[in-house]
Amino acid sequence: MKKILLIIPIIICIISCEGDYDVSYEWIGLKAHNADNSNMWPVKSSADSMSMSTFAIKLVLDADEISRSGRYPDTETPPINANPLDSLVITSDFDFDVSHPAGTNLTDLFVILNDNYFRSLPANGSEGYFITKIYANDFNDQYNVDEIDLLLINNPDFPSFQQFHIYFRLSDGTVFKDSTEIIYLY
Amino acid sequence: MKNGLLFILVLLFTSPLFAQQKDESRAYTRMGPQVGIMLTGKANPQTHSVDIFTNSRLMSLNLEGGIGYYLNKSNRLELNGSVGGFGLRDKKYKAEVLSRSDAYFLYNDFELDATNSTGNALRDFKVVIEYIHDLSIQKWKFSPSFGGGLRQVNHRDYKYGIRENTANQSIIYSLTSHTKPNFFYRLGLRFFHERWPDAEWYLNFSGGDVKYSYSIQETDPFSNSVPFTVNYRRHLLVVSAGIKLKILFSDYGTN
Numbered sequence: 001m002k003k004i005l006l007i008i009p010i011i012i013c014i015i016s017c018e019g020d021y022d023v024s025y026e027w028i029g030l031k032a033h034n035a036d037n038s039n040m041w042p043v044k045s046s047a048d049s050m051s052m053s054t055f056a057i058k059l060v061l062d063a064d065e066i067s068r069s070g071r072y073p074d075t076e077t078p079p080i081n082a083n084p085l086d087s088l089v090i091t092s093d094f095d096f097d098v099s100h101p102a103g104t105n106l107t108d109l110f111v112i113l114n115d116n117y118f119r120s121l122p123a124n125g126s127e128g129y130f131i132t133k134i135y136a137n138d139f140n141d142q143y144n145v146d147e148i149d150l151l152l153i154n155n156p157d158f159p160s161f162q163q164f165h166i167y168f169r170l171s172d173g174t175v176f177k178d179s180t181e182i183i184y185l186y
Numbered sequence: 187m188k189n190g191l192l193f194i195l196v197l198l199f200t201s202p203l204f205a206q207q208k209d210e211s212r213a214y215t216r217m218g219p220q221v222g223i224m225l226t227g228k229a230n231p232q233t234h235s236v237d238i239f240t241n242s243r244l245m246s247l248n249l250e251g252g253i254g255y256y257l258n259k260s261n262r263l264e265l266n267g268s269v270g271g272f273g274l275r276d277k278k279y280k281a282e283v284l285s286r287s288d289a290y291f292l293y294n295d296f297e298l299d300a301t302n303s304t305g306n307a308l309r310d311f312k313v314v315i316e317y318i319h320d321l322s323i324q325k326w327k328f329s330p331s332f333g334g335g336l337r338q339v340n341h342r343d344y345k346y347g348i349r350e351n352t353a354n355q356s357i358i359y360s361l362t363s364h365t366k367p368n369f370f371y372r373l374g375l376r377f378f379h380e381r382w383p384d385a386e387w388y389l390n391f392s393g394g395d396v397k398y399s400y401s402i403q404e405t406d407p408f409s410n411s412v413p414f415t416v417n418y419r420r421h422l423l424v425v426s427a428g429i430k431l432k433i434l435f436s437d438y439g440t441n
Contacts, residue, residue, distance in 0.1 A: 038351050040291050053353050117293045117347040117356040151354040 020074035022067075025144045026083040029062035030176035032166045034183050035149065042113065042149045049184040052155040057090070057110070057164055057180060063144040073143040075134040081145065083174065085129040089167035090150070093182075097157045106164070113149040123150055159186040213435055216264070216386065217251035220428025224272060226421060244272040246424060248310065254432075260320040264333075265313075272308040272339075293356065294346035309340040314372055329376040331388075336367040339396050339422070360403040370394025370422070384432045393423045 034050065035042040035058035042056040066082055090106045100106055110123035116135035121127050131148060133139050156162075163182040169175050224244045248270025256262045316333030341363040349356035376388040400416045 037354055051352070054351075056354065117349065118345060118358060153354055 020072050020077045021070040021079070021143065022077065023070075023079035023143065024066040024068075024082050025063050025079055026066060026081065027061045027145075027170065027176070028064045030166070030168050030178055031060045032164065032178040032180045033058045033060065034180045037149075037151060042151070046181070047183070048181075049186060052152065052159070052185040055152045055183075055185055056113075057150040057152075057166070059148040059150065059166065059168070059178075061146050061148065063146045065144065073140050075139060078132055078134045079144050081131075083170045083172050085131060085168065086171045087125060087167075087169045088123055088129075089169075090123065091165045091167075093163045093165070094161050096160070096162070109152060109154040110150040111153055113151055115149075120151070156185065159184065161185075212256035214254045214256075214432055215252070216254060216266075216430040216432040217249070218428055218430030220248050220250055220268075220270075220388075220390070220426045222246040222248070222390075222424045222426025225423040225425060244308070246270060246272045246310065246426065248312075248426070248428075250312075250428070250430070254318075260322075262318045262320070264316045264318060264331075266316065266335075267314075268310070268312045270310050272310060289350060291349045291351060292346060293349065294344070311338045311340075312336070312370070314370075316372065316374070318376065325380045327378055327380070327383075329386075331374040331376060332372065334369060334371045337370045337394060337396065337422075338365055338367045340365055341398075355406065358405045360405070362401045364399045364401070366397065368394055368396050378432075384434065386430050386432050388428060388430065390426045391423075392426070393421070396420045396422055 033044045034047070035056040036045040036047065036050055037054040037056045038051070042058055044058050044060075088107055090110060091103055092100075092106060093102055095101045096104075096106055096109070100109070107124040108122075112121045112123050112129075112131060114120050114131060114135060115133060115137075119135045121129065121131070131145055133143050133145055136142070161182055161184050164180045166178050166180075167175065168177070222245070224246065248268045250266050250268035250270075252264050252266030254262050254264040312335060314333050314335030316331045318329045318331040320327050320329045343360075343362045345358060345360045347356045347358045370392055371394060372390055372392040374388055374390040376386050378384075378386045397419050398417065402414055402416060404412045404414065
């Protein structure tokens, strides 16, 4: 009888503590947009000109959930990207500055915001690509990475038109390519 | 500071052993919680790009305990120590700081994780000696009190980031605080009913300067760091109320 009395609460605890989310997802598509960072966070912009000081590229990713168990999102057990980013190349159709003529890799000039200014990463991958939502304020509502903000931190010498091309290669070799709209950066 | 608190706690828990040895013991212990609100706490001077502390009114919660001694039927002395803190809300702090200027954005999240966290409280330690005079009005006792002591308000080390709204680059500030015990005074009024002499209600008003020294590391997006120090003074005025359970070792003072 004592054993039964002991086992029942344990079973209740196990059932009620179903636990945190165990989520796995992968990216299956990408769209590149110009973005304006003159507000608290970058937002997509359709403007045809923008200050180069607050220019950003917003990559909108189509995140496909592969598996899910548990009930609650938890930053300690964030979703696992089954096919993470391996390399990123950003180019432009136009000369960026003297040392970056049209077509050269501009990745060194950008950082990945990673939803947090304390956790931003060089876009060239020199510190890896630990891209996550755990630092985002809306993690509990959106825990899979479905957007990446690339902030321009080295401005061109002079105002110029730019159109950026994104080459986004995943670990399994899958490549996504897209381009931003042409924009005048002043 | 910690040694002082330890000393008080030792006295608190050992005093009944000594007190109960005599029928006419005049000693007692007391312990209980108190809640308060900060009336003023403006940091002065404002030498930093963003105030290190919020100027909004913070709630405080403390646990205070101590020992007392009846000098005669209506006068007593107490030695009290307390541990607690002031609540500090991330959203409230951020909204208040941002309301002062629209030229920049502030990034911090107190509850984000240990690295970026300020913690959600300012730790508050106090040791105070008080004189209490008991007045009897029918079956109630009203006891004005006054005293002084030492207070130390600690802030956890934390980081925050500032970004001008005309730039993508943010500046990260890493702060380490150093505070010393500062003098404060306390005025109060207590009351209890003869029927429940062990439950003493009270209202306290305390004030005093708290001096801070912050070692700050300013880091730009290219990992260039500049260390500097900010010193400032903050005058705290706090009104608090609470109840303490009093353990008397005789009927002295209640009859």
